[in-house]
Amino acid sequence: MKARVTVTLKTGVLDPQGEAIRHALGALGFDDVEGVRQGKLIELDLADTDPAAAEARVTEMCEKLLANTVIENYSVEVI
Amino acid sequence: MKARVTVTLKTGVLDPQGEAIRHALGALGFDDVEGVRQGKLIELDLADTDPAAAEARVTEMCEKLLANTVIENYSVEVI
Numbered sequence: 001m002k003a004r005v006t007v008t009l010k011t012g013v014l015d016p017q018g019e020a021i022r023h024a025l026g027a028l029g030f031d032d033v034e035g036v037r038q039g040k041l042i043e044l045d046l047a048d049t050d051p052a053a054a055e056a057r058v059t060e061m062c063e064k065l066l067a068n069t070v071i072e073n074y075s076v077e078v079i
Numbered sequence: 080m081k082a083r084v085t086v087t088l089k090t091g092v093l094d095p096q097g098e099a100i101r102h103a104l105g106a107l108g109f110d111d112v113e114g115v116r117q118g119k120l121i122e123l124d125l126a127d128t129d130p131a132a133a134e135a136r137v138t139e140m141c142e143k144l145l146a147n148t149v150i151e152n153y154s155v156e157v158i
Contacts, residue, residue, distance in 0.1 A: 005128065006120055021121065021145070030140055034131055041085055045114035066100070069106035 008039035087118035
């Protein structure tokens with residue numbers, strides 16, 4: 001069973017990496033880009049076969065390791 | 080208009096960052112995780128209002144800057 005976790009910075013948290021991408025896009029002529037935010041995508045292969053159990057387990061992984069819940073939001077999707 | 084780009088490593092390309100996450104999860108007791116791959120998620124705010132034009136423009140950004148097409152796949156989703 002596969003799970004996909006997306007981790008994004010919370011609104012209001014500065015994102016210098018996104019800002020650097022926006023600047024680089026502007027330098028390449030893409031000046032219609034008003035804002036860029038960069039997040040992480042983590043794909044997990046799990047031994048679990050029960051989707052509900054897998055989702056609970058991955059949420060626990062997010063809370064403990066994958067996301068910094070002070071500044072980041074995460075979402076879990078079991079595929 | 081917003082666009083979401085996901086950039087993932089192609090199959091067969093080594094992912095040391097994903098491997099490090101898998102190892103850390105194992106150390107935390109999540110030993111049922113068989114594999115981890117880490118990718119990037121880039122959210123763009125665009126001035127474009129036409130979805131088709133926005134998608135074409137973001138695809139061009141991916142080819143030129145956002146993804147390294149030798150080792151990475153990307154997908155574009157206009158929201």
